[in-house]
Amino acid sequence: MTGRTDGPEGEAPTGATVLARRVSVRGVVEAFGQSLGSVFFIGQPWLGLLLWGALLSRPALALFALCGLLSGVLVRGILRVQDAPGLGGGVKANALLTAVVTGWMIGPMGMPWAQQLVLAAAAAMAAALVTAALMRVLVRSFLPVLLWGYCLVAAMLFSICPDCTVRAAYTMPVWPMPTDALGWLGSFLRSMASLMYSPHAVAGVLVCIAVVLWSRAMFLAGLAGWLGGVLLSLGFQRLGLSFVWLPLSYNYFIAGMALGAVIFLPGRLSLPVAAVAGALTAFFGLVLQYVLGWSATSYLPVSSALVIWVGMGALTLAGERAIVERNAMPGEPPEQRWWVEAYWRARYGRPVPLFAVPVTGELQIAQGFDGRISHTGIYRHALDFHRSPAAEAVGGSIWGAAVTAPAPGTIERAHDGVVDNPLGVSNYAEKWGNHVVIRLDAGGWAMLAHLQQGTVAVVPGARVETGSYLGRVGNSGRSPVPHLHLQLQGSPEPGAATRPFRLANYFTAEAPAAALTRWHASAVPPEGEVLVLAQANPVVYNTLVGMAPGTAVWTSEVQGDIPRVFNPGQAHVQQLQVRIDSLGEQVLDAGQQGRLVLALDPDALRVMALDDASAPLLRLLAMGAVSMPYAARVGTRWSDVAPVVPGGGWWRPWALLLAPYRPHPFPAVNNICTAIEEPGPSGSLLEWVSILQNPGASGPHKLTCQFAPLRGPVKLQAEFATGVLTFRLLSFEPAPTV
Structure with missing residues (x-):
């Protein structure tokens, strides 16, 4: 009988044994890899092991590095401190490099190995203690610890024994000034490993590989x-x-x-x-x-x-x-x-707080950010709402309109004793008039001012949610005509300095006097903009939120020539597992071909992430179904940005490298809702078209997406410069939900 026996009497290793081995291996890798990796800002311990390979070009220094690492681990354990990766150093890194420099200095002195290791360990512990002290001093600072512990202790060692330093310097290889391209390349590689006192080209190559892979x-x-x-x-x-x-x-x-x-x-x-x-x-x-x-x-x-x-x-x-x-x-x-x-x-x-439009009906921004009259200086981030001319001609001014909370929070202040002004007159003694200040859950304070006397319906300490009734629009304070003033501020006192914010979920017009068909997820409306709060369309809402978990099978059809990155090839059938994760998000999982994450936000269904997706269906859904507002009607238009990483396969890491330096790295998508079928025997159906502004050489320029209740997306058609790719839902088997 042959084969390995790991347990007693030839028993196979148990799951606990295998887990313990994995944990021990991972612990060793993290201890070794992170200690050197953090010096070069590398957060992956396995790549940090390459730096140990650079140290092994001088085995004696690798031994001192091990001594320093153990000393750092000991000090860290005694002090119970944690090393933070990615900050250019830590307790273990500083101790390790200090032991290396100590070994480099005393190596030529002919001292017994035991004494050398004892001295290196003592120096490493000193550096670890200094580093730990600096971590405590800088805990509330934005400054990283870096390698200051190593530098301070090494400088002391150089001062104590300058002769040791001179002798050690003579053991280093000669480093002539480069005169040609090959010489400059060699100098660069040698410099990469100089921090570890191993200025050799091979060691530098290993350092470069570790950094590039990270x-x-x-x-x-x-x-x-x-x-x-x-x-x-x-x-x-x-x-x-x-x-x-x-x-x-x-x-x-x-x-x-x-x-x-x-x-x-x-x-x-x-x-x-x-x-x-x-x-x-x-x-x-x-x-x-x-x-x-x-x-x-x-x-x-x-x-x-x-x-x-x-x-x-x-x-x-x-x-x-x-x-x-x-x-x-x-x-x-x-x-x-x-x-x-x-x-x-x-x-x-x-990232700034989002405010819901606090008044229903058609409105106009009478004064916006950096306004011409009073929205200047510390008050420049504020909006004044009037009725739009069209709405005022039909229903009168904004006087008496209900005011609701723009965001959730707690009432900080409520003032309701100021008499409303006659038209054309302002009360400069009570600048803000009747007002409400809300301490927001998201941070900061929202103030709504110039409310009507006797209508403020909240008191300090009361809890409000988005849409909670606060009072009615009036004409109190510095307000010659009825309007509502809204601002975000940094402290609760009326008149505090304002901060930026954005309005969320509203419609505007594509052109002056046109219908309000442009939907905005969030934006800052300019002065003069006509807008209205977006109300959910029940048919659209029920269709989008009714997507169920289950197994979806898609089939594809190709007409003409399709770019290789999107061509499904011989695989004309794609299976997706639709599930709901712990955050309540819809996940379309294609296994090893990636996954697409959709979120049912308060205002829209949105693509949240596209993770390692090589499946053409998922990549195209991320562009064609990037978002769909619940308030959509036929003709509604909106814009969004698709979370698609440029390139694919082997080219993806390099495309991601170039993306930060490109002017427009994300595919912008313009959408229009083209059809909403009312519920019937076959259920409701939504259809919208997405036009990519900058599709690139291999991307689609137009996508048509259809969405149905329970099943979610049922059709996706992508039009390229030389062909059309169509995906259709072949079958859907819902998963048990209870």
Whole structure:
């Protein structure tokens, strides 16, 4: 009998045994991979193991690195602190590099190995303690810890034994100034591994591979920083300045990588930021060499750390108007995080509170943001509502119209004692007149002002939801004619500075005096805009929300030539599992071919995510069914942005790399509702057409989507430049719901 026996008497390993092995392997990989990976902002521990391969080019230093890692783990366990990946260092990383530099220094001294390891462990523990202390000091700061613990302890070691440093420097390979392309490539690769005291081309290749596999955008930003630093360093040499910059040029790469793609998201201005960061690092490196008398301390990652801190401070001064955007999740690949942030910003704008239109009926914006009369300065983010001229001619002014809460929250203030003004007269003593201030669940305070005396129906402390009755439109305070004033502010006092917000779920006209057929999910209406709150169409609402979980089988038909990325090939049948996830979202799952996530939002059915989708049906649904408002009628138009990553297959990571630097990376979609069939023997049916503004060479320019109750999408037709692809629902088997 042959074969492996893992349990007693040849028993197969139990599930618990296998799980324990996996957990132990994962723990080892995280301990080793994260410790070095965080130095280069790599959040994947398995890729961090490649950096250990770079260390193994000098096995003795790898042994010291292991000693430092164990010391860091020990200190971290005693202090019970956690290392945060993606911040350029941590307790373990600082301890590890400190042990490496200690071994590099005392190696040529001929000291017994045991003594060398003891000294390295002591230095590593000191660096770990310093790092932990810095983490505590910076806990409320936006500044990362980086490798300051390592730099401080290493600088002390260089001061204690300068002879050790000189001897160790002579053991390093000669690094001549490059004179040709091959020499520059070699210098770049050597610089990539210099931080680990392994300045060899092979070690540098491993570092490059690890960075590229984690994030192409991060490597590109690092390369821009390295080139910016090198160009300035050569300029210093041309001026006759003594500057030994090659051994510290890895700082240029780290600073460019950090500011150009990690701490701030990649974008069209991130590469210039990375190049400037590299150049500024070179300048700081030159200053440090002169100030420290060409001490080995000037070759530590001090200059890059200084530039990262300075850059973070400078680039955040402008707040929302900054030229680069802060990365809230530095532990993810930057281009993927950019895609998420940029997509939702393109779809909804910057994250600000959304307000429902607080008055029913047809309205006109009498004064908008940055208005001509009083919406200026700290009051510039406010809207004044009148009746539109057409509505006023039929039903009179807005006087007495019911006012409802624009968002959920708690009543903070309610004032109802100001007499309404005669037409043309304002009360400047009571600027806001009768008003209500709501402390919003989403943050901030909403104020609705100039209400009618005696109609305010809420009191402080009362809970209100969107649409709750507050009072009626009046003409109190600084109000010569009846109107409703709405603003978002940063504190509860009337007259506090305003903040941006957007109106949600309303109709406007395509042209002056035209019908209100343009639906907006959210926007800021300009002054003079005529609008009306969007009310749900019962037929559309019931059809969209009635999509049930189950198994859907689709068939496809091709006419003409279809681009390869969308061509289903021989697979003319596609099966989808439709299920409801824990968040209540509808998931169309094609197995290994990806999944499409739909959400039933309060105002519309929306595509929320397209995850690793290679199935043409899912990719086309993400463009053709990107959103459908419940308020749609025949002729309703709306625009949206499809969550489709450019490219596919092997090209997708590189297309995602280029996307942040393109002017229009997302396919914009214009939609029109073309048919709404009332419920009958075969049920209701919705149909809408989607036109892509920038479909690209391989994308469809027109899609027609049909939606039915229970089954959801039942037909999708995509028209390309040279052909038509049609998907039809062949069968649908609902899953048990109880």
